[in-house]
Amino acid sequence: MVKASSRQANAGVRSRRQGQLGQVMHRLAKNKLAMLGLFVMLALIAVALLSPWITPYDYAATSKADRYALPSAQHWFGCDGMGRDIFSRILYGARASLWLGLMSTLVSTVIGVILGSLVGYFGGWVDNVVMRLLDILQAIPGMLLSIAISAALGSGIGNTILALSIGGIPMTVRLLRGSILTVRKQEYIEAAEKINCSRLRVITSHILPNSIAPVIVSVTMGIGNTILQAASLSYIGLGVQPPTPEWGAMLSEGKAMITKYPHLCIFPGLAIMVVVLALNMLGDGLRDAMDPKLKN
Amino acid sequence: MKKILSLVLALALLMSCLCLSAASAEQGESVVVGIAGDPGNIGPFQGMSAGRIGILFTTYEFLVTKDGDSYPGVLMKELTQVDDLTYDVELYDYIVDQAGNPLTASDIKFCYETAQSIGNLPKLSSIESIEVLSDYVCRFHFKELAAGDLYSLLMECPIVTQAAYEASPDQMAVDPVTTSPYRVTGYQTGSKIVMEYTGAYWQTDESLVRTTSKHNVNSITFSIIPDSVQLTNALKTKEIDISAAIDAAYIKDFMDVEGYNVTRFPDNLTKYLIFNNNVFPDQRVRQGIAYGIDADDINLFAFDGLAMNAKTIGNSKYPDYVAAWNDEPYYEYDADAAKALFAEAGFTGGTYRLMYSVTDVNTSIATTIQADLMDFGINIELVPYDSALFNTYKYADDSGEWNLMLDEGGSSSLLSNVWKLTMDRNDQTHGKTIGYVSDDTLQSLLEAAMTENTPENMDAFHQYLKEQCYEYGLVAPVSNLAHTTVVKSAVTCFRGQVLPGACEY
């Protein structure tokens, strides 16, 4: 692995990486569950993007005549208490729900990865200071922190994203730090340092690619988790505001009529389940694919 | 591991059997009332909260109480007017509290002054001083007295004896000693409050026992259930016997259902819409918006059609409400009228912020308003806040935080007091109404109605407000009191809360 010239060293690492990535993809492609998860996610993202054009009804249009209409040929998933078409609201709601899940996870991952690689690479006092700061953040229960931040900033999708993402940062940092610590001592890192690669370069092209696997897995699962947290926030009246449909909010609106009109709750509940399920299948598949020991 | 598991299971079963048998032994003369909020502190001089209001009249007695439109004395035997701002209150001379301390005029002075100094009951600031004239007579000196204020002030402060209050280590936070026939015997914060009949109520003359002091049941449990679905479920499984806090959305589950009765009466609060006058200075635009919002929609979507459409800011339960308003038109939905008014004013729509305090019902109302106004090119952005934040912006100077406000208000005395809540510019730091209106006519008409609430004065204000449309009433919710047939007839206090002692069993 340790080559004489920097060029060759880089090339070596790169091809090894590509080979690794290719292997991972190959193993992933063979995992039917993971592929199903990936397909479902891509389909949902497509639905979310296309929703303004494909929803059969206006998601905000109310109708006295259709209040609590049961599922039928006109309204596939029935209508809610204001006579709004649930199918259209679920299609359109994919935007807010997926956006919430993706963005909060993205924000916490980006911050987490930056902090995590600094901490993992430099160690010493940087590590000590940052980790203690994260201890502080982590010791405050996530749900309460989100509620307090929502109270401080007000509701709305942007603030909800912020509230949900802050709680996720410590986890990503710890995860990455742990994984970097094992990579850090490897010979190829030492080699890269010896040949005067800049620190930024060592981190971005040598350390990160080799230690990011657990983070990727946790991201796929984190998205689903965030969507569930958003649903819980809307149960206590925080989160995305009407009329923009969001699955969690639909679920908590529907809880009022859970006995008489269960379809108000069942469909948004199913939508959330499908996403979380798909992401988890994908995440499981990724984990198996990235850890060859686990696969026969 | 299997052994441990089976052991745990066996233990769990055993425990649950024990618990079950304990639960079934406790039957008989008891009633369980479902309430939504936790009072937190039962002490006499705490601020009002949704949880406190539910237990207040069973826990404490006041100088007077309200029964229909009259204010019969409870502790007070007689009220004598000395002059416009001075009244003498005479107490019964045989009142004793649950610890046996006699209640005298100095205790009244003590209670009012303690409450004033703690500052949680802001209404009391209009009392100048209280003078003890004899053992059982004290003189109230007021700074000012608007119509209806006298009795609401006599009803504002719970009365306990100084001896009992000072004997309590925690200002009676969990174990108040009062003159009520019920004594708190158990308070599990956030879960339940148990009260037992003391067996010896001081008022022995049956004809003088007021509704709020009746004691038809031996044991009362107030069960605190914050989730509205769960409150309904508890009534369905008969874990609670009665509740006045059931949401309109669920009340049909108990109407005409075997084993349940539902009593319905006007709620204390009315929902209304306030225009920010800086944003909507044009009267025609305000009227147009009022015509463009369908109160029937709101009633249907937010209250399952069980509320009443409002005819003013307030509902018909107040004695100074003018019955003729019921037959007058009051911004019934009229799209053509709205469009005509908008056209006349040259108003073409735009985006406006509707602020409200976040509850399920308010969210439904706001969403309905949003949907209704969309037809006129008016885009409503919903701005929900928790109650602390809502109130902060409501009373603050105009910072562009809200353009329209969904608010609610009610009074324990008169309709003019409901109006005063949002439209008395003298009450606000910025010297304008809540909607930032500074209208001399409005103010003088309001003051006239408050000083002398004759039908003429009330009508004059109502008509002027309706014409100007600075704010207008949307719906008057109806309280739903649902109970099992264990309770033969249900009785509530003037604030719409269950009086378990006064119900018949």
Place this chain on the structure above:
Amino acid sequence: MIRYIGKRLLWMIPVMLGIAILIFSIMYICPGDPAQSMLGPSATAVELAAKREELGLNDPYIVRLGRYLYQTFIRFDLGVSYKYGTSVFEGLMERMRYTLVIALLCMALQVFVGTPLGIAAATHHNGVADRICMLLALVGVSIPAFWLALMLVLIFAVNLNWLPTSGVDNGLLSFIMPCIANSFAGIASQARHTRSSMLEVIRSDYIVTAKAKGLSPRTVLLRHALPNALIPIITIIGNGMGMMLGGTVIIENVFAIPGVGRYMTDAISSRDYPVVMGGVLVLGLIFSLIMLLVDIVYAFVDPRIKAQYEGRRKKKKAPAAAAAGKEAQHG
């Protein structure tokens, strides 16, 4: 080892200070007026100003922060609730009982149901049992707790009348549904984590050796594989316990359980600063102690880690391993 514990305990002081400053600052920027929510809508501007003055809300940030830190860390006084007028510490302790009961029961369910499920899945890798377990686990992590809770109530309380709908009056019976609803996701992730941990161990050399020696599969599983696979699970349990303490908010609300979570959410919405700040501090302290305990137990169970403490006195591996567990907890 003792030195390590002492060091960790000392580190807790700046962390607690940090928590106090952070939550104080969040509540400071949080718009909304405690005086307004104490006095209600009928209070006039003058009365509100007087109340604010009395609560010391008019002072500048640094003065209020200083006063708060002095009161909390020098006099060990969490103050008195604005809304209830009662001691915050007592209020927290009274409610902590319920939160602790739920957290412990949930952890017990998670461990005693999740672990066997995970083991079964791992020993029948890719078999029917594995598929069923993992499907259940996947469903488990994708159902919102409040929704599951309301569904359970509908079935077991309203329709079957077996269990009470809410409250805490019926002993253990009252806690059955809250715990099931709250731990469903935990059971699921425990099962998944046990499975992957077991799979990893089963494939390791010493298990292969043990099998090759001709030991019965049962002995191999129970004597050799399980103890090793269980090590990372300790972290999950500790972590889960910590998260559970603050994560029962929703379930407490649904089942009318007077726990810490509800106390604090109510306090946030009424801007009852002493309760919010005191609650966060106490929960933070408990969380930190549990994490320390986990690291210590970890060291005792895993000789490799213990050797590290005693050797170079480096305290990095344990938190790193703890982090790995945390991830799995979430996944």
